[in-house]
Amino acid sequence: MIAMIAKRFASAIPSLIGVIIVTFVISHTLPGDPAAYFAGPSATAESIAETRARLGLDQPLPIQFLTYVGDLVQGDMGRSFNSGQPVLTDLARRLPASFELTLYALVFAIVVAVPLGLWAAVNPGSWIDHLCRGTVTAAAAFPSFFTALVLIFVFYYKLGWAPSPIGRLAIYFPIPPSVTGFLTIDAVLAGDLATARAALGQLILPAISLGLFALAPLARMTRASMIGVLGSDFITTARAEGLPRRTVLWTYGFRNALLPVVNILGMIFSFLLGANVLIEQVFGWPGIGSYAVEAVLTSDYAAIQGFVVMMAVLYILLNLGVDILNMIVDPRVRYDD
Amino acid sequence: MTTPPLLDVRNLTVDFATRDGTVHAVENVSFQLARGETMGLVGESGSGKSVSAFAVMRLLGKSANVRAERIDVGGHDLLTASEAAVDALRGKRMTIIFQNARSALNPIRPIGQQIVDVLRTHRGMIGKDARKAAVAALAEVRIPDPERRYHAYPFELSGGMCQRVMIALAFASEPELLIADEPTTGLDVTTQAVIMDLIREKSSQRRMSTILITHDLTLAAEYCDRFAVMHAGHIVEQGTTSDIFERAAHPYTGLLMQATPHGASRLEDLAAIPGTLPDLRRDLPPCRFVHRCPRAAPVCAAALPRRALDASHEVSCHMPWKESA
Numbered sequence: 149m150i151a152m153i154a155k156r157f158a159s160a161i162p163s164l165i166g167v168i169i170v171t172f173v174i175s176h177t178l179p180g181d182p183a184a185y186f187a188g189p190s191a192t193a194e195s196i197a198e199t200r201a202r203l204g205l206d207q208p209l210p211i212q213f214l215t216y217v218g219d220l221v222q223g224d225m226g227r228s229f230n231s232g233q234p235v236l237t238d239l240a241r242r243l244p245a246s247f248e249l250t251l252y253a254l255v256f257a258i259v260v261a262v263p264l265g266l267w268a269a270v271n272p273g274s275w276i277d278h279l280c281r282g283t284v285t286a287a288a289a290f291p292s293f294f295t296a297l298v299l300i301f302v303f304y305y306k307l308g309w310a311p312s313p314i315g316r317l318a319i320y321f322p323i324p325p326s327v328t329g330f331l332t333i334d335a336v337l338a339g340d341l342a343t344a345r346a347a348l349g350q351l352i353l354p355a356i357s358l359g360l361f362a363l364a365p366l367a368r369m370t371r372a373s374m375i376g377v378l379g380s381d382f383i384t385t386a387r388a389e390g391l392p393r394r395t396v397l398w399t400y401g402f403r404n405a406l407l408p409v410v411n412i413l414g415m416i417f418s419f420l421l422g423a424n425v426l427i428e429q430v431f432g433w434p435g436i437g438s439y440a441v442e443a444v445l446t447s448d449y450a451a452i453q454g455f456v457v458m459m460a461v462l463y464i465l466l467n468l469g470v471d472i473l474n475m476i477v478d479p480r481v482r483y484d485d
Numbered sequence: 486m487t488t489p490p491l492l493d494v495r496n497l498t499v500d501f502a503t504r505d506g507t508v509h510a511v512e513n514v515s516f517q518l519a520r521g522e523t524m525g526l527v528g529e530s531g532s533g534k535s536v537s538a539f540a541v542m543r544l545l546g547k548s549a550n551v552r553a554e555r556i557d558v559g560g561h562d563l564l565t566a567s568e569a570a571v572d573a574l575r576g577k578r579m580t581i582i583f584q585n586a587r588s589a590l591n592p593i594r595p596i597g598q599q600i601v602d603v604l605r606t607h608r609g610m611i612g613k614d615a616r617k618a619a620v621a622a623l624a625e626v627r628i629p630d631p632e633r634r635y636h637a638y639p640f641e642l643s644g645g646m647c648q649r650v651m652i653a654l655a656f657a658s659e660p661e662l663l664i665a666d667e668p669t670t671g672l673d674v675t676t677q678a679v680i681m682d683l684i685r686e687k688s689s690q691r692r693m694s695t696i697l698i699t700h701d702l703t704l705a706a707e708y709c710d711r712f713a714v715m716h717a718g719h720i721v722e723q724g725t726t727s728d729i730f731e732r733a734a735h736p737y738t739g740l741l742m743q744a745t746p747h748g749a750s751r752l753e754d755l756a757a758i759p760g761t762l763p764d765l766r767r768d769l770p771p772c773r774f775v776h777r778c779p780r781a782a783p784v785c786a787a788a789l790p791r792r793a794l795d796a797s798h799e800v801s802c803h804m805p806w807k808e809s810a
Contacts, residue, residue: 381588388542389603389654390576399602400591407593478593479638 149475149482156471160464167460168220168453172213175452182447186229216453225457226450230442235454239436243458244329245316246428246435250420251330252351253358257416261363262409265370266402272375280367288364293426296357300430303353311349313431321346354431361423362416369412374405407478414470418463490517491694492541492662495554499533499540499718502548506766510536511718518662521692523685525705525726527741528715531762534698537715538664542581543571559661577607579662580655582684584670586647590639596650597623597635600657607658622653626683645676649683656687663688666698681708702745706730711797714738717762717773719789724798734794734805736780772803780804 183200184191191199200206204215219226225235261284268280287295303310311318316331321343324334332351335344377383378401386396425437432438436455443451474481499511511533518524526534540551543563556563558578563571583589591599600619604610610618616635623631626649639647648668655663665684669677685708688695699705705712706726713723714737722735733739743756760777763769771789775781784803793799 381583381585382591384544385581385583385589385651385654386591386602387572388544388575388581389606389658390572390574390580391602391606393572395602395606399594404591404593480592480640 152475153468153472156468160468164457164460164464168217168457169213171453171456172216173209175447175449175456176209176212178444178447182229182449185446220457225454228443228451228454229448230446230451235450238439238451239454239458242434242436242439244326245433246421246424246437248316248330248332249351249354249358249427249433249435250417250424252355253420254362254413254417256355256359257362257366260359261366262370265367266374266405268367269371269374269378269405270397277371280371284364284367287360290360291426292357292361292423293430295360296354296427296430299353299357310353311346313350313353315432315434316350317343317347318350350431354427354433357430358420358423358427362420365412365416366409369409370405373408374401377401377405380404403477407474410473410477411470413473414466417466418459421459421462488520489560491520491522491559492516492518492696493555493557494537494541495556497537497540497551497553497556499536499545499552500550502550503766508765509718509769510765511540514715514718514720516713516720516723518694518696520661520694521689522711523688523695523697523709525702525709525712526696526698526715527700527702527705527712529700529758529762531717531765532715533718534715535666536718538581538666538696538698542575542579542664544581576603576658576660578660579664580658580660581664581666582648582651582655582668584667586651586668587639587642587644589651590647590654592639595636595638596642597637600650600654603654603657619657622657623650625656625687626650626653628653645672645680648672648676648680652680652683652687656691659691661693663693663695664698665695667700668697669701669704670699677704684708702741714741717769718765719773719801721774721802722798722800724794728794728798732794732798734798734800735774735802736778736804736806737774739806740779772801778804780806 181196183196183203183205186203187196187199197206204212207215216226223236225239227233228235228238231238264280264284268274268277271277290298300310300313304312317323322340324331324338324340324343327334327337331347332344335341335347383396383400386400391400421437424433424435425441427433428435428437429441436458439451440455442448443455471481494517495515497511497514498509501508501510514533514537516524526537528534536545536549539545540549540553541556541558541563543551543566545551553564558574561570561574561578563574566574590596597616597619600622601610601615604615604618608618620631620635623634628634628646628649634642639650642650651668663684668684669680672680681704684695687693697705697709709726711723711725712729713720714729714735715721716737722729722733722738724732729738730742733742737758740756740758743754744758746755758777759779763773763776770776770785771787772778772785775785778785782804787803789801790803791799791801792805794805
């Protein structure tokens with residue numbers, strides 16, 4: 149199993165190299181001149197040229213690339229023009245915020261979509277099936293930033309149930325000492341339940357807006373997979389053996405139906421990380437999504453590249469995680485090469 | 486037969502509602518099965534063999550419309566029984582073995598565990614007892630090293646081994662009626678014989694009744710006491726093995742025999758049956774074989790008779806062969 153993990157890991161390296169090359173080329177062919185941007189509005193042609201030389205932007209692209217890769221290997225992603233901080237520090241500070249949001253969104257989506265899909269599969273063609281299809285389609289039809297705005301309007305502005313959408317935690321709550329980087333968990337660990345509740349309150353609306361997006365693929369996958377499994381031979385056998393309905397549905401049906409769902413979880417998670425970009429803007433969330441948007445708007449090469457490389461690494465790690473999860477739930481995978 | 490039959494099916498009719506119309510899959514099928522008896526249910530693919538068996542097990546889905554005068558297993562009326570009552574009978578009284586054993590086993594559950602599931606449901610066994618009994622059940626179907634195989638998954642076993650597990654699973658609940666739906670199709674010839682011997686041995690030990698669904702007449706002849714021949718949803722002829730093999734009365738049975746290879750037959754001796762099964766979605770003539778039949782006559786348009794040739798031998802035909810052809 150260890151060998152297999154190592155092998156999967158190694159097979160990801162070429163894609164990582166590809167990502168690094170492509171992002172470098174794309175970010176350097178983007179319109180906009182960072183040297184002009186950083187030299188300031190009152191800059192002269194000379195000071196722009198000076199800035200360009202200082203940033204190493206006057207070098208030919210291949211040389212810039214080699215410098216970049218050399219730095220990257222040492223864990224140096226360069227310095228963000230915007231924040232003046234090393235990109236790695238910025239990302240490390242902002243990643244937990246995005247991760248926490250995405251994870252809650254995913255949990256929300258799973259908790260809603262999986263039972264809905266199962267229910268629909270067990271009673272195909274019933275009202276619950278139609279309800280499932282209707283809700284799920286509607287949820288996927290609206291862009292997530294729009295859903296987010298509607299939710300803010302209704303639950304914050306009209307009803308006043310949700311806290312103001314100004315980030316992870318209102319300023320009058322103390323930030324708990326960082327252990328996991330997840331404010332809700334860190335606050336509980338620190339014994340500060342008031343902060344934990346406040347952090348959770350801030351999370352609910354963005355997590356739902358984000359999670360609604362993942363509802364459709366998850367519910368559909370669960371439904372289709374369960375229907376397929378319930379029609380398979382071994383379910384007929386289980387019924388022919390007179391096993392209790394509960395055993396047939398759960399032990400024999402559900403566990404098998406879960407396999408493809410586990411498979412797409414990794415995809416959905418990374419897809420949500422990407423969808424974060426808009427949600428974070430709407431909710432003032434200090435995550436990597438808003439960081440990336442800002443970086444693109446200001447041609448902050450180092451930040452863009454850092455963001456994309458980090459996403460690629462995350463994507464690879466997530467898929468590895470899914471593979472390992474798969475090995476645990478599906479014995480057939482363990483023996484495959 | 487003085488004792489009541491274990492299985493009594495009378496005038497079973499099954500229709501399926503499909504998008505292209507109603508499929509008349511099985512019509513007025515009647516058969517009885519005595520305790521300890523093995524009956525072969527033979528016919529081409531699509532003749533309604535499996536559908537009849539599934540109807541008896543009440544395993545057909547909602548799209549099936551099942552009607553019958555009577556379906557009785559060991560004195561239990563299956564026709565009117567509630568879903569829960571049928572659940573209680575399945576496995577306990579009757580069970581089924583499928584053609585493709587590997588896909589008929591749960592792919593992600595160890596095989597021993599699957600046997601334990603049956604033991605727990607029908608014999609109330611739990612923990613170590615159930616485990617021991619499951620290992621014993623695996624040993625009984627001669628699976629080598631049953632202790633270790635207990636933890637194996639179906640994909641780790643060969644097709645023949647999977648079929649043995651299937652048999653162990655079916656017999657674990659000690660049922661009275663076994664339906665074996667093409668249990669050896671897809672296995673090699675030596676394994677076929679081993680599996681069939683195993684089924685025969687186990688069922689005769691327990692005086693179980695067996696319905697063997699197959700299209701392999703040669704194989705079936707060795708193991709069955711009686712036969713029912715199906716064509717396009719009808720039982721066209723039934724009788725003892727010698728009735729069927731030596732005194733076939735229905736033209737279809739006769740043709741089926743000629744299409745079956747046996748020891749001395751050469752390729753040119755084998756004759757294909759002309760035509761194909763009629764489209765079961767259309768309005769069908771009373772005799773569904775009439776368009777393929779070499780003996781078809783004007784009288785065949787009349788309602789189909791059921792003629793008893795002697796106590797054991799019955800044929801549904803206007804123009805039966807008197808002697809074997």
